[in-house]
Amino acid sequence: MSTVDPVVLPLVSAEQRKQARSVGFTLVVLGIVAAFVLGNRPGDAGFKLVDSYIFVIPAQPFARMLAVVLIALGAAQLLKGFGKWTNVVLSIAAATFVVSFLAWAASGGSFSLTGMLQDTVTRSVPIILGAIAGILCERSGIINIAIEGQLLGSAFAGAVAGSLLGPWVGIIAAIAMGVGLSAILAVFSIRYRVDQVIVGFAINFFALGLTSFLAARVLTDHPDYNILAPFRPIALPLLSDIPVIGVVLFTQTLFVYFAYVAVAVATWSLYHTKWGLRTRAIGEYPKAAGTLGVDVIKLRYRNVLIAGAVAGVGGAWWPIGMVGRFDQNITNGRGFIALAAVIFGRWHPVGALSAALVFGLAEAMQLKMSNLDTGIPSEFLLMAPYLVTLVVVAGFVGRSRGPKAAGQAYDAQ
Amino acid sequence: MKIVASLRKIAERIARTSSFRITLLAVLSAMVVGAFIIILSDIDKLQNGDIIGAIRTVGSAYWALVVGSFGSLRAISATINSATPLILCGLSVAVAFKAGLFNIGATGQMLAGGMAALWVGFAMDGPGYVQVPLAVLAGALGGAAYGAIPGILKARTGAHEVITTIMLNNMAGFMVLWLLKTNLYQRADRTDPISKLVTAPGHLPRLFGFLDNRPDLIAHAGFVVAILAVIVYWWFLNRSTTGFEFRAFGMNADAAQYAGMHTKRLTVMAMMFAGAFAGLAGSAEVLGTYGYASQNFAGNIGFDAIAIALLGRSSPVGTLFAALLFGALQAGGRQMQANTDVPIDLIVVLRALIVMFIAAPLLIKAIWRVKVAPSSTGQTFRGWGS
Numbered sequence: 001m002s003t004v005d006p007v008v009l010p011l012v013s014a015e016q017r018k019q020a021r022s023v024g025f026t027l028v029v030l031g032i033v034a035a036f037v038l039g040n041r042p043g044d045a046g047f048k049l050v051d052s053y054i055f056v057i058p059a060q061p062f063a064r065m066l067a068v069v070l071i072a073l074g075a076a077q078l079l080k081g082f083g084k085w086t087n088v089v090l091s092i093a094a095a096t097f098v099v100s101f102l103a104w105a106a107s108g109g110s111f112s113l114t115g116m117l118q119d120t121v122t123r124s125v126p127i128i129l130g131a132i133a134g135i136l137c138e139r140s141g142i143i144n145i146a147i148e149g150q151l152l153g154s155a156f157a158g159a160v161a162g163s164l165l166g167p168w169v170g171i172i173a174a175i176a177m178g179v180g181l182s183a184i185l186a187v188f189s190i191r192y193r194v195d196q197v198i199v200g201f202a203i204n205f206f207a208l209g210l211t212s213f214l215a216a217r218v219l220t221d222h223p224d225y226n227i228l229a230p231f232r233p234i235a236l237p238l239l240s241d242i243p244v245i246g247v248v249l250f251t252q253t254l255f256v257y258f259a260y261v262a263v264a265v266a267t268w269s270l271y272h273t274k275w276g277l278r279t280r281a282i283g284e285y286p287k288a289a290g291t292l293g294v295d296v297i298k299l300r301y302r303n304v305l306i307a308g309a310v311a312g313v314g315g316a317w318w319p320i321g322m323v324g325r326f327d328q329n330i331t332n333g334r335g336f337i338a339l340a341a342v343i344f345g346r347w348h349p350v351g352a353l354s355a356a357l358v359f360g361l362a363e364a365m366q367l368k369m370s371n372l373d374t375g376i377p378s379e380f381l382l383m384a385p386y387l388v389t390l391v392v393v394a395g396f397v398g399r400s401r402g403p404k405a406a407g408q409a410y411d412a413q
Numbered sequence: 414m415k416i417v418a419s420l421r422k423i424a425e426r427i428a429r430t431s432s433f434r435i436t437l438l439a440v441l442s443a444m445v446v447g448a449f450i451i452i453l454s455d456i457d458k459l460q461n462g463d464i465i466g467a468i469r470t471v472g473s474a475y476w477a478l479v480v481g482s483f484g485s486l487r488a489i490s491a492t493i494n495s496a497t498p499l500i501l502c503g504l505s506v507a508v509a510f511k512a513g514l515f516n517i518g519a520t521g522q523m524l525a526g527g528m529a530a531l532w533v534g535f536a537m538d539g540p541g542y543v544q545v546p547l548a549v550l551a552g553a554l555g556g557a558a559y560g561a562i563p564g565i566l567k568a569r570t571g572a573h574e575v576i577t578t579i580m581l582n583n584m585a586g587f588m589v590l591w592l593l594k595t596n597l598y599q600r601a602d603r604t605d606p607i608s609k610l611v612t613a614p615g616h617l618p619r620l621f622g623f624l625d626n627r628p629d630l631i632a633h634a635g636f637v638v639a640i641l642a643v644i645v646y647w648w649f650l651n652r653s654t655t656g657f658e659f660r661a662f663g664m665n666a667d668a669a670q671y672a673g674m675h676t677k678r679l680t681v682m683a684m685m686f687a688g689a690f691a692g693l694a695g696s697a698e699v700l701g702t703y704g705y706a707s708q709n710f711a712g713n714i715g716f717d718a719i720a721i722a723l724l725g726r727s728s729p730v731g732t733l734f735a736a737l738l739f740g741a742l743q744a745g746g747r748q749m750q751a752n753t754d755v756p757i758d759l760i761v762v763l764r765a766l767i768v769m770f771i772a773a774p775l776l777i778k779a780i781w782r783v784k785v786a787p788s789s790t791g792q793t794f795r796g797w798g799s
Binding site: 022184188192193194195197198199201202203204205206208209210212213214216217218221222328333336337339340343344377379380382383386387389390393394 | 450454455456457515517566569570572573575576577579580581583584587588590591594719720723754755756758759760761762763764765766768769772773775776
């Protein structure tokens with residue numbers, strides 16, 4: 001035989017190999033944490049799933065088993081790698097780790113897992129919608145740092161208009177406020193070509209200042225401008241009868257259902273419509289898109305305004321979907337968390353949804369953790385979700401690349 | 414005579430520079446918009462048809478703003494006091510911008526630095542000329558160490574500093590809360606999270622300490638530290654090799670890489686410098702303004718600092734003046750809230766409007782029908798790529 005054996009070239013770059021390695025290391029570290037921290041508390045943890053059924057996990061054996069599995073998976077990843085299955089393996093590992101963490105925290109007692117998951121979904125709504133607003137802007141080449149301001153402004157508008165004229169008018173007012181603040185972003189960054197980060201931050205300060213100012217000057221003297229009955233959860237027929245999932249996903253307020261629809265519509269239209277293709281084009285390489293006849297300026301305006309409307313609904317969640325009133329700085333940095341979700345989710349609506357759910361879980365856990373006695377200062381438990389995000393971003397997500405043209409003004413010529 | 418003439422020449426030159434004129438017009442425009450906000454939010458007076466009264470409120474509010482920031486030695490001292498942490502945190506954000514990085518983490522770095530400075534502040538008991546510099550140094554080091562984390566993460570794994578610094582801010586908040594409940598930090602007879610007091614020699618000396626019987630002049634030597642930091646920052650950017658590399662790296666990361674600069678080391682260094690400046694701000698607050706630490710001693714300063722760095726275009730002098738302007742608004746705002754029924758939150762609106770107007774010279778040009786040289790702001794940070 002004269003033919004030479006075909007040389008199989010590795011199809012992975014050095015960077016990918018490095019990332020695969022760090023995934024492996026992280027798995028091993030998680031395993032060690034599971035063995036030594038989560039494995040140190042004997043006792044059973046009860047997770048209440050439905051009213052009559054408590055699912056019991058023996059915390060210690062479960063953690064030790066998980067530790068062995070995680071270390072084995074990590075070793076396998078380091079030695080061989082899971083290739084395209086890496087993400088699946090990771091998700092499963094992360095989910096089991098969270099369960100083990102909860103079992104450790106709840107060992108010797110019990111708490112309602114279903115309730116916590118329901119809370120997770122509820123609380124991730126403004127983060128999901130804020131992140132979608134961010135994605136719509138950034139995919140079309142406009143950096144949106146102003147998510148926080150849009151959420152805060154529309155929360156205020158929703159509260160006042162909702163108190164005076166009813167919740168539906170409140171939502172419309174919130175959308176109008178979101179669109180209005182987006183219009184500032186659009187006009188300044190597209191027409192006046194101002195640095196988008198500067199405008200975004202100015203909008204954040206403007207919204208924070210104006211809403212705090214009006215809350216202090218007007219709402220304190222007129223409490224009737226700031227009280228309304230928030231939406232009640234609506235159980236979707238049939239779907240809500242599914243055990244556990246029915247409560248978690250389908251017994252929620254309209255805001256949650258809107259968030260599902262928004263994620264689905266955004267994903268589908270970004271990747272399967274002409275609009276989506278054009279949007280992604282003007283975010284990556286506007287000159288080429290412009291040469292081929294896309295009206296870059298007009299499309300950017302339109303997308304930034306749509307994003308404002310989506311953020312507006314997200315802002316209305318506070319007064320109309322949750323607490324029934326407005327307080328100074330009620331959003332408290334959720335817009336920045338949404339921004340982190342955009343990057344974490346790699347500018348993809350579904351990725352952002354997953355990230356938002358992680359942050360929602362963090363918030364839901366903060367409420368639960370105060371009731372559980374774990375022997376560890378509660379501050380460290382409260383810190384955990386942010387630490388996990390840090391580890392995940394450093395270890396798994398790594399170098400994330402956003403739309404190439406984001407942040408640059410566009411010349412029509 | 415010669416001196417007067419040359420001074421007049423300088424004054425004329427300043428007046429002709431468009432950046433000075435834009436700033437003036439931007440402040441003026443912001444005040445006009447602010448006036449409308451004050452009038453329109455006075456709904457009780459407007460409902461009674463008392464438009465004159467509503468307009469009069471604007472006058473007394475703005476008068477209080479001026480008097481409260483520059484009207485007396487006490488007001489100037491309050492302005493200096495408010496500006497001190499703003500200058501230092503502004504430099505923190507600015508130095509990162511210069512290297513093309515976006516430091517949202519000044520809050521966390523300030524907390525870390527403040528807690529480090531605080532420890533030296535209460536654990537030692539003089540002499541002051543040893544303890545104070547040591548505590549301030551501890552603050553800088555604490556901040557630098559906390560700032561190094563996002564730098565190292567970015568250099569080694571590419572994790573974006575916008576995410577990591579936001580996460581580290583949240584973590585620092587909980588860390589401080591926990592520390593303030595430990596025996597090491599918590600004040601002996603307290604159950605709430607509040608720290609021990611800095612010992613008397615550990616306080617940053619009062620700037621106007623030479624005046625007798627004026628305990629109301631709260632400005633402290635942290636301001637001197639801040640001015641020194643501005644000078645160091647200027648020297649570093651314009652006279653040092655590393656500073657040159659920072660600017661090159663910030664303008665074009667790829668070019669810097671091809672020119673043989675160690676971009677990973679620059680990333681870590683930039684975040685460490687940023688952390689050190691913010692840590693100094695934390696130590697100034699703890700050792701000078703409060704003398705102890707409570708849970709939220711960093712307040713919103715880390716975020717205000719972003720606006721300051723943007724306003725000052727990250728230049729040393731620009732950042733200094735932007736911080737002084739913001740500090741003056743802060744001090745004047747307190748007076749305004751005390752004298753009139755206009756809440757201090759108005760100054761946040763004014764700050765936002767000033768930043769926006771200055772960033773958009775074309776808009777100023779359109780409103781005031783003046784000629785301004787078009788100035789490109791360029792991009793503040795490298796964006797989401799690389």
